[in-house]
Each structure stands twice: as C-alpha cells, then as structure tokens.
Amino acid sequence: MSSVLSASPVIEILRCADCGQLDPGPRELCASCYSPRMEPVTVDGDGVLVSWTLVRRPPTRFQADGPYAVAVVDLDCGVRLTGRLASVPFEEADAPPLGARMRVCGGTAGMALFAPADAGR
Ligand SMILES: [Zn+2]
Structure with missing residues (x-):
C-alpha cells in the first residue's frame, strides 16, 4: 500500500471481494x-473537488509537511477520497473552485495529491 503513483492518473483503493463495494481505505x-475480503483495486484518479x-x-x-491543503474529492468511480x-493555495483565489475537475498527480496510496485536471495542458 505504499507504492508511489506514476504520472498516469490512477489510484489504489479497496474493493470488497464479496459485494463489490468500493472504499477509500484503509x-x-x-x-x-x-x-473481511477487502482487496486493492486501481481506479481512475479523476474526480470533482468537494472541499x-x-x-x-x-x-x-x-509538522514537516506544513503548511498544506487537505482536499476532499469525489472520484468518478463514486468513492469520496x-x-x-x-x-x-495561500490565497483563496489560488485555489481551484469547488466543483472543479481534479486529477491525481502523485502521492502514495494513502495520501493522494490532487491538481486541477486541466493543469499542464
Ligand atoms: Zn462487502
């Protein structure tokens, strides 16, 4: 569960092997x-900024990470991450607006990093 994500916008979450329920984990x-049969599964890292x-x-x-911005994103697969x-965003204007399309751009399975989906295009 500590694999570093590559440039491709995917992220590892959990899926129940019995009923198929997706979960951000752990x-x-x-x-x-x-x-108890929660299995890792890779899903699309695109979604919408909620907060x-x-x-x-x-x-x-x-402490060594700060300051940083915690974000809640509803992934397109239906999981809130x-x-x-x-x-x-030290200023409000620097932040993507709520509802903006976001994309996983790095981090680890337990701590995803998100950027606006149109960044770098
Ligand atoms: Zn289940």
Whole structure:
C-alpha cells in the first residue's frame, strides 16, 4: 500500500471481494457487508473537488509537511477520497473552485495529491 503513483492518473483503493463495494481505505471490514475480503483495486484518479482547507499548523506527525491543503474529492468511480492539493493555495483565489475537475498527480496510496485536471495542458 505504499507504492508511489506514476504520472498516469490512477489510484489504489479497496474493493470488497464479496459485494463489490468500493472504499477509500484503509479498512479491514467492508462497510456494506462486513466481509473481511477487502482487496486493492486501481481506479481512475479523476474526480470533482468537494472541499478543501489550508492546514497552517499541522499535527506533530505531519509538522514537516506544513503548511498544506487537505482536499476532499469525489472520484468518478463514486468513492469520496481525502488527499492534499499539490500546490498550496495561500490565497483563496489560488485555489481551484469547488466543483472543479481534479486529477491525481502523485502521492502514495494513502495520501493522494490532487491538481486541477486541466493543469499542464
Ligand atoms: Zn462487502
């Protein structure tokens, strides 16, 4: 679960082998049917920005990372994923608007980085 994502916009989440429920993970039991058979699956890393917030004073565990922006993105596969924005919006105007198309651009399976889907085009 610590593989670094390549440039291709995919991300690893979990899928229940019994009922097919997708989950952002980490999770040991399916939230739908309580099956312990949660398997890693790769899904499209595109989605829509739901919310974000700037963390100026991170908790001790992430102190070296700060400041950073935590973002909530609804992936097109139907899973709501919490990650970070790739570029830190110190001003409101620097942030992508809510509802903007976002794309995974790096990070790890447990901490995805998101950027606007049209960035770099
Ligand atoms: Zn299930």
